[in-house]
Amino acid sequence: MKLSYIATGIALFAASLSASAGDFMNGEQIKAAVSGKTMTWSHMIKSKSGKSYYAEDGKVTGVANGTPREGTWSIEGDNLCVSYGSCLAIETDGEGGFYKVKNGSKRVVHIKLIEEGNTVN
Numbered sequence: 001m002k003l004s005y006i007a008t009g010i011a012l013f014a015a016s017l018s019a020s021a022g023d024f025m026n027g028e029q030i031k032a033a034v035s036g037k038t039m040t041w042s043h044m045i046k047s048k049s050g051k052s053y054y055a056e057d058g059k060v061t062g063v064a065n066g067t068p069r070e071g072t073w074s075i076e077g078d079n080l081c082v083s084y085g086s087c088l089a090i091e092t093d094g095e096g097g098f099y100k101v102k103n104g105s106k107r108v109v110h111i112k113l114i115e116e117g118n119t120v121n
Helices: 002-017 027-034
Strands: 037-043 049-054 059-064 067-076 079-082 087-092 098-102 106-116
Touching: 027 037, 027 067, 027 079, 027 087, 087 106
Parallel strands: none
Antiparallel strands: 037 049, 037 106, 049 059, 059 067, 067 079, 079 087, 087 098, 098 106
């Protein structure tokens, strides 16, 4: 019985991450998508790109254009908040990544690759 509950949980988690392009994630989905993972990203407006690791304890470390940075992250409602940035909605890109979205429709950051654990080093 326990195994079927685990399999169901895994299937639901996978379904939440494989949403179609344009779907906005809720707070629980965002937390599951980023916690304990490294994101490779590019800013869609500014000439910035890098990697950020979102630790389970709420710390975020990374590199932006070769410069190290660190701060904290949290979920507020259905937004991902980063101390050195702002609170943004998360929209799936349909290819396993997602966009950070400002003001409900302005895509500002594209998360292209999501890796388990800290691969920033």
